[in-house]
Structure formats: structure tokens, C-alpha cells
Amino acid sequence: MGRVIAGRYLLLNRLGSGGMGHVWLAHDQRLACEVALKEIVFRDPVEAGHDREARVARARAEARHAAGLRGHPHVVTVHDVLEHEGLPWIVMEYVAGATDLRELVGTRGPLSPAECARVGLAVLDALTAGHQRGVMHRDVKPANILLAPDRSGAPYGRVLLTDYGISVQPDAGETRYTLASVLVGTAGYLAPERATGGAPTAAADLFSLGCTLYHAVEGRGPFERESHLAEVTAVVMEEPRPAVRAGALEPVLAALLAKDPGQRLSAAQAEAALSGIVAPQAEAYSRTQTDLGSQPPWAGVPAPSAGPHGFAPPTAGPGFGPTVGPPGTDVSPDPHGYFGPPLAPSPPSAPVRRRRERSHALRAVLACGLGMVLALGGVWYALADRTTTPGGDGSGPPYGESVGLAKPLRDGDCVLADWAGAERYQGTPRLSLDPTCRDQAPDGQVLAFVAAASADEARRLGPAACEERTREVRDRLADVRSFAVVPTPDGFEAAGRRTACLVLGAHGPVYGPLGGHRKAGSAFADTATMQKRDCLDVRSNRDARLVSCEGAHDEEVLGFTRLGADVTLAEARTESDVACGRAVPPADYGFDPSVYTAGSWTSEGPWKNGTHFVVCTVRRQNGGTMEGDEP
Structure with a gap:
């Protein structure tokens, strides 16, 4: 972890290991997105000496094969194959939330x-x-x-x-x-x-x-x-x-x-x-x-x-030959009637027809009786007093005692998450609200909801649905994760029959509102809330305001990069422009390098949580405003 491959891909954590080596989750510092990197590993010197060339050649060939299927909806995309310290690394699509x-x-x-x-x-x-x-x-x-x-x-x-x-x-x-x-x-x-x-x-x-x-x-x-x-x-x-x-x-x-x-x-x-x-x-x-x-x-x-x-079964093999039965029976080429329509049955005799008529009549009577039972049961269900069991009516605490909220979350609510001394995202956090979404350095915000037909459906489907509903916002931010607050069976009705989808800081607070809940003209309390394609009105080197990109603005956010663990915040404030120019060059986004240059923003938050993320921007070299002449 922490290595930078080919001057571009920062290794975040290992996803798994197999016969050829390791697969890593990596941050592409140039495009500011997550990718998966396959690392070729030799476990002993003998293997490296005898098999190195063959395995390296195979990795390159198989990368080409998969890249040839780029864009297929059911194949993991290969973006690139590169060399680092004499070995190939394969850059692939990272499939978030997959199992x-x-x-x-x-x-x-x-x-x-x-x-x-x-x-x-x-x-x-x-x-x-x-x-x-x-x-x-x-x-x-x-x-x-x-x-x-x-x-x-x-x-x-x-x-x-x-x-x-x-x-x-x-x-x-x-x-x-x-x-x-x-x-x-x-x-x-x-x-x-x-x-x-x-x-x-x-x-x-x-x-x-x-x-x-x-x-x-x-x-x-x-x-x-x-x-x-x-x-x-x-x-x-x-x-x-x-x-x-x-x-x-x-x-x-x-x-x-x-x-x-x-x-x-x-x-x-x-x-x-x-x-x-x-x-x-x-x-x-x-x-x-x-x-x-x-x-x-x-x-x-x-x-x-x-x-x-149009399915045609094989012409030979066990279980595929035609089956012969007595007249009046259903006969199909296989026991399941799957490989083709059954052979036409012989006309039934009169006794068989009478038995079928009686059978149809009996089924009709039974169906009618069953309908009456269901109807009466529905009336009883509608009129019965079902509140005798505490919480049994679904009116208990919406998300259970461990979460601790007495009322359901609403869109835009900012929350504080207490993980009870455990690692973040291990177990269930106790949540409380930050009404101002700023005063207490909120950990995240409610950005979406997922409706469900039952508490069980919410439990099964809510987390993955929240991942998808919040993906667009998360892709624009540097260091956040999705978290689903799922209603309990007793609190399902009180929660509005919905799972609340939070976006939380992955390693620390987000310090303010996110996404569309930010207001034009508001000042950024921390870089954690800056997102790609934000346009900034810069009042000083400590004061930046969110403004519309259609009007005059001083900088535009292009992406993010990460500085080394040994870089202090004071050092970052002098080194980050150069780091952004290398990792997120404005020219890659179509900005003329003779007119525009890389800028950056740092704050205490990423240094407190140890991530050392820097926001990379573009600005005019002469210090003038950008007014729609950029790409």
C-alpha cells in the first residue's frame, strides 16, 4: 500500500490474490478515479528465473485478449498494460460493490x-x-x-x-x-x-x-x-x-x-x-x-x-431419445418436457372426459371457497386491533436502538456518526444530527432514499441500492463512502418504509453539505466538500466560495491527488501546485497550457485523518477570471 506505479497509480489496498499475483484497488492520480491493478508476482527465485519470461508474455497476451472485448456489457474492461520495474501491470475497470x-x-x-x-x-x-x-x-x-x-x-x-x-x-x-x-x-x-x-x-x-x-x-x-x-x-x-x-x-x-x-x-x-x-x-x-x-x-x-x-436437442446421448407411453398419456422427449413439445396424445375416452368435468367442477368449488376465506381474512386483518404487541405495528424507533434516532432521517440531514471506538464502517454507528450541517463537523449527509415493500426487502436490497443512488455524487468527491441506514422491522413504518442513503467521509468528517445541498456563494469549510467541476470564487488563499460556472470564476476543480505520508500540511501548501500539475495536468482536460496552469487547495481535514488528499484545480496564468472560454 502507498506505492505509486508508473508515476500515476497509487495503490490503496489489496483486493485479492491468485495464481498470477495480486489485484489492487488503485487511485489514478491523473484522471482522479479508481481502477484495479493486476500485479505479476513471483513467489520464489527459481520460479522467477525459469518462468518469468513466459508468465510476463502470457499476461501481456491475455490483457490484449480482454482489451479486444472492451465495451462489452458483460466483460470487465481492460484499460492499459504497462511496465513498472521490469514487470507488467494490467490496468482494469474497478467494479464497485461487486461480489x-x-x-x-x-x-x-x-x-x-x-x-x-x-x-x-x-x-x-x-x-x-x-x-x-x-x-x-x-x-x-x-x-x-x-x-x-x-x-x-x-x-x-x-x-x-x-x-x-x-x-x-x-x-x-x-x-x-x-x-x-x-x-x-x-x-x-x-x-x-x-x-x-x-x-x-x-x-x-x-x-x-x-x-x-x-x-x-x-x-x-x-x-x-x-x-x-x-x-x-x-x-x-x-x-x-x-x-x-x-x-x-x-x-x-x-x-x-x-x-x-x-x-x-x-x-x-x-x-x-x-x-x-x-x-x-x-x-x-x-x-x-x-x-x-x-x-x-x-x-x-x-x-x-x-x-x-427454436431449441434443438442433441441427436444422441443419455436422456434424449423419444419415450413411448400408452395411449392417452403425455409423452415428451425428456422427463421434464423441456427439450421439445410432447407428442400429440390420443383422444380421451368418455369416462376420462367425465372425470375431467367432475375435476373441473371440484376445482371451481374449492377456488370459490378459498376466495371467500381470503376475503373474510382480509376484512379481519383490516379491522383487527394489531397494536397489542409493543412495536409490532412498525412504529418503534425507525432504525433501532443502536442507531439511536427517534425520528426518521430526511433528505439533506447532516449526521454525526459515532462508531463506538471501533474502526470506521465496522458495525453500526450511533447517529445524531447536526442541524446547521457545519457547526459540529458532520460526518456525512442523507442524499437519497430507497423505498421497500417490507423490512426484509429493505435489509436485503437497501445497501446495494444506496451504492447505486449515491454513485454520481461519490464519484465527484475525493474520499467518501456510501452507507445505508436500514429500518428495523419494528421501525419500518416509522421510517417511512425507506432506507436512508448516506454519503460519509471514508476516513473522517466531511465538514459541511454535499452535492446539490450546497448553496451558491457559500464558503467551503474544508476541501472535503469540493467536488469535480466545481467553480470557485477565490477571496483569499483561505477563502473560496462555490459559484456558478456560467459566470466569472477564478478556478475550476478538475480532480484530486494524494501526497506522501511524510509530507506535512505546511509543506503541502507549497508543493501541492506542482503535484497537481503532474498528477492532474489541465492539458489533459483540454486547457491550453500557454494560458492555464494547475492550482490546488489543501486543508487540515485530510492531514488529521492521514489521507493527505489535495484538490487540484485549473486557473489562468495571469490571474484573471475564467468566463466561459475554457473547454
Whole structure:
């Protein structure tokens, strides 16, 4: 931590480690944004001597492969590959708020079949884009699939395939097998032909995708064993464990996990099959129903067969042959009725028709009775006195006793956060209000809310949604984090059925209002509230006011940089202009270097909390005002 790579990227903290080295969260001092950096590491001198050149070449090649997929919505973007002290570093997109699929399943349990199918479609799209360029991933597995909040606030709405050798959150400790210094993959997720030395192919990636989706829906891999050698042996010699939770996904998994690559689903077939699970349509022609366990949580009808989507099953292999049954029965090519429409049944006899008519009548009576029970229950629920249990009506303290607020937070409230002696962001802080948003050096401010249908939904979805709702403001500030204040079940109604989204200083107070809550003409109490593209009216070297960029102003904020831990505040006030000119040069933003120069602002706050952040600005060299002639 604290190293500056290639004179530009400040290493903040390590995100993870894997077979090739470490991945770091880094601050790009030139563009003032966060990135992920992959560092190649050699763990012993022998390895460095014999394998150095091959591993360095591989890192460069795989960076080029991933960069070729730049802009794909389901691939982590590679920005650059550079050399530092003789080794390559790969600069990648940092995916904030992401978790990998292995971690998600480990902490929250298996996914529903419909959700697995949605993830599978996204990964398949990424793989297909690579295959079209001749690039095989070779290491598809749960740890290499990231799920992150999307722009709508859905906590796992964004699905990203990582690690063409350069994962943002690489796995730690999993054995990787190599052959002639070429990565083959991870035990338990290798295709059989790869485990026996065959060439990487698109079909091999699809086998690994099948293993990954099996893990997601079942909670463990199809060939999971006590040792890596046993897993590789099982991949080659044994059939996968029977799926028990997969529902409509089971036949898709079986077809992806075929030992013979010629019998596996193609990418187009897999896409059609997975689409049928994600977006089920009513079955107009079949009485065969998929088991209820295969339904997505939002569906009201059973998942259909994939016939309407153009899915063609393999021509051979276990479980795919037609089944013959007696007249009058539903017969489908597979037990789930998934791979195609059932064969037309024979016309039912008269006794069968009468039984069906009685069955329909009985169902109608039962439905009517059930409707009356539900209606009466609704009347009772509306009229009953439900306030006998203390707090049971949702009118308790909005966020619980530990948070300590008696009233719900409002938009723009400035808060003081007491972490009870623990590290910041460890546990739940006790909150109090700073009514003036200035007098007590507030730690943060309420900038958004997330509505929920229940306290459980608020707990599950609120934090990730707050990350997304506050992202724009946080991206403009130097050192802040999102924090969700989630209502308790007893306080859910009192909180207005909403999670409050705070933006708090990451290492200390923010000293004043943030974002749109700042008023034009107000003075900055600290640089912590200065944000990118702010325009400043400078009254003195200690007094700057926020003004509109449309009128005359003295400086404009471009970004931030960080000075060394040994630099004092007094030294910073003389060195920061030069540091900003190097880290955030105005010319990079289109300002003519013959007219404009770099400026800076420092304050005590970043030196008290040890971050040493400096605000970098642009101003005219002659000291005149900027009045709309800048880029």
C-alpha cells in the first residue's frame, strides 16, 4: 500500500490474490478515479528465473485478449498494460460493490433456476463475443463471475465475466493446472478433453459454464471431491452428481456437461434454452408441467418447454431419445418436457372426459371457497386491533436502538456518526444530527432514499441500492463512502418504509453539505466538500466560495491527488501546485497550457485523518477570471 506505479497509480489496498499475483484497488492520480491493478508476482527465485519470461508474455497476451472485448456489457474492461520495474501491470475497470458468484452462493445459498439462467445468458454472451474473436476463456468458474449493482439499483443486476488471466477479484488458493506453462483451468471445472491435454475450444468453455451454473443452482460443483486430483478424475471418468434443485435448468446442465464435446449444446442452443427459463411463456399445447421448484420467483405459471424458442436437442446421448407411453398419456422427449413439445396424445375416452368435468367442477368449488376465506381474512386483518404487541405495528424507533434516532432521517440531514471506538464502517454507528450541517463537523449527509415493500426487502436490497443512488455524487468527491441506514422491522413504518442513503467521509468528517445541498456563494469549510467541476470564487488563499460556472470564476476543480505520508500540511501548501500539475495536468482536460496552469487547495481535514488528499484545480496564468472560454 502507498506505492505509486508508473508515476500515476497509487495503490490503496489489496483486493485479492491468485495464481498470477495480486489485484489492487488503485487511485489514478491523473484522471482522479479508481481502477484495479493486476500485479505479476513471483513467489520464489527459481520460479522467477525459469518462468518469468513466459508468465510476463502470457499476461501481456491475455490483457490484449480482454482489451479486444472492451465495451462489452458483460466483460470487465481492460484499460492499459504497462511496465513498472521490469514487470507488467494490467490496468482494469474497478467494479464497485461487486461480489463473485462463488462468494454469493457461499453466503446466501443457491440461486433459483431462473436467476441462474439469467446469469448464464450474460456469461454466454461474453464467451460468444470472445469465441468470435478466436479467444477462449479457459477458466470459467463461479469465482470469475462478478455480480454488481446496475443503474436501476438492482443489487446483482450487472453480470461480468472476469479473468482472461486478469480477474478483478481473483480466487485465493485454488490450484490451477498448467501444461507446458499454459493455463488449462481449475480442477472440477475443466472439460474432459482439456483435462486430458486437448486444445481449448468453444465447447470446452461451454462445459465449464455448465459446471458453473450447476454450482450456482445446487450450491456445489458437479464434480466436487476431497482433492483436486479426484476432481480431475471425476471430470474425465464419472457422471455429474444428480441435480436436486435445478428444475427446468436440469436438462440444460445435462446437455452442457456431456463428456463428448460433439454432443454438447452449441452456444445458440444454450441461449435459446436459457432464454426459455428466464422468460417463460404460457404452454398452449402441453399438459406437461415443470416442477414448481424451477419457477422464477416472479412467475405465476410453470416454466415452459423450449420448443417455441427454436431449441434443438442433441441427436444422441443419455436422456434424449423419444419415450413411448400408452395411449392417452403425455409423452415428451425428456422427463421434464423441456427439450421439445410432447407428442400429440390420443383422444380421451368418455369416462376420462367425465372425470375431467367432475375435476373441473371440484376445482371451481374449492377456488370459490378459498376466495371467500381470503376475503373474510382480509376484512379481519383490516379491522383487527394489531397494536397489542409493543412495536409490532412498525412504529418503534425507525432504525433501532443502536442507531439511536427517534425520528426518521430526511433528505439533506447532516449526521454525526459515532462508531463506538471501533474502526470506521465496522458495525453500526450511533447517529445524531447536526442541524446547521457545519457547526459540529458532520460526518456525512442523507442524499437519497430507497423505498421497500417490507423490512426484509429493505435489509436485503437497501445497501446495494444506496451504492447505486449515491454513485454520481461519490464519484465527484475525493474520499467518501456510501452507507445505508436500514429500518428495523419494528421501525419500518416509522421510517417511512425507506432506507436512508448516506454519503460519509471514508476516513473522517466531511465538514459541511454535499452535492446539490450546497448553496451558491457559500464558503467551503474544508476541501472535503469540493467536488469535480466545481467553480470557485477565490477571496483569499483561505477563502473560496462555490459559484456558478456560467459566470466569472477564478478556478475550476478538475480532480484530486494524494501526497506522501511524510509530507506535512505546511509543506503541502507549497508543493501541492506542482503535484497537481503532474498528477492532474489541465492539458489533459483540454486547457491550453500557454494560458492555464494547475492550482490546488489543501486543508487540515485530510492531514488529521492521514489521507493527505489535495484538490487540484485549473486557473489562468495571469490571474484573471475564467468566463466561459475554457473547454
